[in-house]
Amino acid sequence: VQKCYLSGPVKESDMEVVMSDTVELALPAGSTAVIVQNLCISIDPWNLTLMAKKDASGLTSAPLTVLTGYGVAKVVVSGHNDFKVGDLVWGITGWEEYSLISDPNSLFKINHTDLPLSYYTGILGMPGLTAYAGFYEICAPKKGEFVFVSAASGAVGQLVGQFAKLTGCYVVGSAGSDEKVTLLKEKFGFDDAFNYKKEQDLNATLKRCFPEGIDIYFENVGGAMLDAVLLNMRNYGRIATCGMVSQYNLEKPEGVHNLINILWKRLRMEGFVVLDHYSKYRKFEEMVVQHLKSGKITYVEDIAEGLESAPTALVGLFKGKNVGKQLVVIARE
Numbered sequence: 001v002q003k004c005y006l007s008g009p010v011k012e013s014d015m016e017v018v019m020s021d022t023v024e025l026a027l028p029a030g031s032t033a034v035i036v037q038n039l040c041i042s043i044d045p046w047n048l049t050l051m052a053k054k055d056a057s058g059l060t061s062a063p064l065t066v067l068t069g070y071g072v073a074k075v076v077v078s079g080h081n082d083f084k085v086g087d088l089v090w091g092i093t094g095w096e097e098y099s100l101i102s103d104p105n106s107l108f109k110i111n112h113t114d115l116p117l118s119y120y121t122g123i124l125g126m127p128g129l130t131a132y133a134g135f136y137e138i139c140a141p142k143k144g145e146f147v148f149v150s151a152a153s154g155a156v157g158q159l160v161g162q163f164a165k166l167t168g169c170y171v172v173g174s175a176g177s178d179e180k181v182t183l184l185k186e187k188f189g190f191d192d193a194f195n196y197k198k199e200q201d202l203n204a205t206l207k208r209c210f211p212e213g214i215d216i217y218f219e220n221v222g223g224a225m226l227d228a229v230l231l232n233m234r235n236y237g238r239i240a241t242c243g244m245v246s247q248y249n250l251e252k253p254e255g256v257h258n259l260i261n262i263l264w265k266r267l268r269m270e271g272f273v274v275l276d277h278y279s280k281y282r283k284f285e286e287m288v289v290q291h292l293k294s295g296k297i298t299y300v301e302d303i304a305e306g307l308e309s310a311p312t313a314l315v316g317l318f319k320g321k322n323v324g325k326q327l328v329v330i331a332r333e
């Protein structure tokens, strides 16, 4: 899948599926690269930021290059001592059947092949580590605290909610459909949840859900939700700014009006980027694998088949079409 120019909200026609008759599965002598066969690709809001944009000064990056993103893959040719043919890995790859990875040190080897490989695009991959670092480090949660998670049924949110329950917090999630609300309460064990698209007044909704206020807000959406949350935070509350998906497709981000509450309520609002937390990956992985195997944590995926479904899957993220972690299966092991 190649990227064309992005102008306005992302749409399928911003991407192009290109067929190639041949693929060269060979490395030049002395190369330390690997060639991988991509098995699954992860569809993330972040992919949008990698697409070329038109702006007032012209084009910001070259079009018609293969889209990149996270994926699960199998090594098919190796010039690197640490990787052998057949190794399963996850990391940054291309939205294509085979990719050349010039720096294999950027890849993580997959150790737990008894779990679904697709989990390494989500709960055991980048979104999972995001939930872990954001919740445990940035939010610094304590038992009994009141936690609110937006985009709660998605790749990151569903795990944050379950971490909050494991910590002994009271947790409420917001999502964009009744089906997702049911999932939050019945599958992931959220104490309460609401469909934000059906609520007229988000401030009143949050007051209803949190009569005593919110200690921790795990921010995934930004915009009007953030404004309403700021009115409902408790003194010394923490906001982990993980993402602002409601803003990514806007030409001009919306204003936030209630920032003064950060001062009055002595709040800490902190952004974080998962790339800075990769050193914790193996510790995180062992914890989550244990919880998955003992049934304390569960995960829901939304799986599309075939590379040609990737553009629709990406566009769907910004319309809330995905129910759980969105990924695309390209090939099976």
Ligand code: NDP
Pocket: 044, 045, 046, 126, 127, 130, 151, 152, 153, 154, 155, 156, 157, 174, 175, 176, 177, 180, 220, 221, 241, 242, 243, 244, 245, 246, 247, 272, 273, 274, 275, 317, 318, 319, 320, 321, 322, 324, 325, 326
């Ligand atoms: P999700 O699986 O949650 O998919 C995106 C969801 O966002 C959609 O399903 C939809 O859910 C919701 N959404 C889409 N458009 C809007 C909108 N206009 N207003 C409100 N909600 C909207 O994605 P992820 O779990 O992968 O990502 C969640 C957040 O985490 C994103 O903001 C992402 O950018 C961020 N992130 C940050 C990282 C970091 O390093 N800081 C790393 C990874 C992700 P619904 O139906 O509920 O509206």
